[in-house]
């Protein structure tokens with residue numbers, strides 16, 4: 014069997030792996046990228062990009078549907094074939110194409126295709142045909158959809174985010190398993206495009222908000238539009254003539270049996286490290302079975318192994334993968350010296366309607382005794398009234414002693430933009446008083462944010 018000895022092995026050529034490559038390539042010729050599956054990155058192929066193109070189409074349909082309130086009447090028809098053609102064509106040309114062109118510029122001597130697994134702490138097996146001995150290893154192998162055991166026998170026929178964008182037309186009906194970000198984004202989009210859709214939760218929670226009032230508001234709002242069954246579990250899934258018959262037992266003991274043409278599994282993702290024989294790596298594993306690591310260096314323990322991106326299962330977001338790939342690479346280059354990278358405050362956005370955004374520390378991560386909370390409803394905002402889009406609310410969390418903004422949960426039109434303003438304020442350690450000295454244009458969606466911050470300042474002064 015061929016053996017290659019290199020200074021650096023990077024496992025996975027996604028967002029994190031390519032970022033790591035770009036840094037390490039500047040230092041050495043002795044590196045190898047190992048990629049299992051198609052090039053092009055999860056984000057561009059089956060993640061951020063096709064999902065947002067689907068949502069763009071459904072937003073348009075929804076806007077036309079809501080036109081009569083404004084005196085705009087329009088008829089439209091959804092052409093599912095053209096819709097998927099557009100997603101697949103633009104994805105190839107505008108997103109995956111760019112990545113593939115970049116990967117093509119990388120000399121073949123730096124690339125190998127196959128699935129890497131650990132043989133020992135410095136040795137990797139690639140598909141049983143190549144051994145790679147590496148002084149330092151960067152784990153950037155991403156994650157894959159989690160499929161609960163009840164669905165496993167039907168795996169080939171069910172959809173996940175890996176397959177749903179490959180459809181050539183819209184189905185008549187679809188069950189969505191999960192109430193997280195993929196379920197809500199894609200489930201709502203299919204519903205708005207005319208697919209009869211049901212979303213099934215598990216724990217009764219919806220989305221990512223952690224304050225009980227935010228959870229309640231999201232559940233009520235989304236249930237006004239979507240068929241959502243929040244709490245229970247699937248007990249049976251079988252194939253029938255035109256699709257699938259599912260049996261779901263609600264927590265209060267009600268059995269629901271329904272048939273759907275398609276079933277989308279959106280019940281979380283698991284690190285691909287779980288298939289890499291980590292027990293042979295010599296790394297210290299945490300109670301999830303994944304390597305312990307320092308988020309400032311991405312180093313696993315004191316070892317020569319560095320981790321990044323969705324492989325960690327911690328912050329499975331594109332910008333985090335991008336940052337972590339670079340931090341891991343810089344730390345690996347500095348190793349055995351210790352080099353810390355810079356992390357940014359958290360930001361996560363659901364591209365649902367209304368949008369949902371978490372910024373900085375979410376409510377559940379804070380000590381309620383140490384914060385004041387400011388809150389505002391979107392229906393208080395002049396711009397929201399102009400759009401007749403009154404759904405949602407937001408909360409900001411402020412440190413009681415210093416007045417510094419710590420975090421926010423935002424649900425409503427414009428959440429993606431308010432989240433970016435708030436994250437900038439958090440990054441710069443601004444107090445709520447300092448943020449309120451900045452101008453807010455009238456009439457903008459941001460006026461609701463000003464309302465929430467003003468309430469926090471008022472409460473701060475009273476506390």
Ligand SMILES: Cc1cc2nc3c(=O)[nH]c(=O)nc-3n(C[C@H](O)[C@H](O)[C@H](O)COP(=O)(O)OP(=O)(O)OC[C@H]3O[C@@H](n4cnc5c(N)ncnc54)[C@H](O)[C@@H]3O)c2cc1C
Pocket residue numbers: 024025026027028029030047048049050051052054055056059060061062064127128129130153154155156174195285288289321322323324328329330331332334
């Ligand atoms: C439907 C969907 C929508 C999303 N939308 C957003 C969004 O709007 N905004 C956002 O910030 N994030 C979004 N994400 C998350 C984002 O796509 C990921 O956080 C990001 O792509 C992770 O990049 P990565 O480099 O860690 O992994 P990937 O890009 O998945 O790269 C890892 C690569 O490693 C390969 N690999 C796996 N195992 C091995 C092995 N043993 N050997 C060699 N290679 C291996 C994989 O096949 C893969 O090609 C979305 C994800 C999904 C699924």
Ligand SMILES: NC(=O)c1ccc[n+]([C@@H]2O[C@H](COP(=O)([O-])OP(=O)(O)OC[C@H]3O[C@@H](n4cnc5c(N)ncnc54)[C@H](O)[C@@H]3O)[C@@H](O)[C@H]2O)c1
Pocket residue numbers: 161190191192193194195196198213214215216218219220246247279280281282328329330361362363364
């Ligand atoms: N806009 C974005 O940034 C965006 C969009 C899509 C995906 N992503 C990334 O992809 C990751 C994965 O998304 P996701 O929606 O799959 O995960 P998620 O963690 O957001 O949600 C998983 C959902 O599945 C439910 N669930 C778990 N086990 C279940 C079971 N056995 N039966 C029924 N439901 C079950 C959970 O209760 C939860 O509602 C996210 O963590 C996110 O980081 C981000």
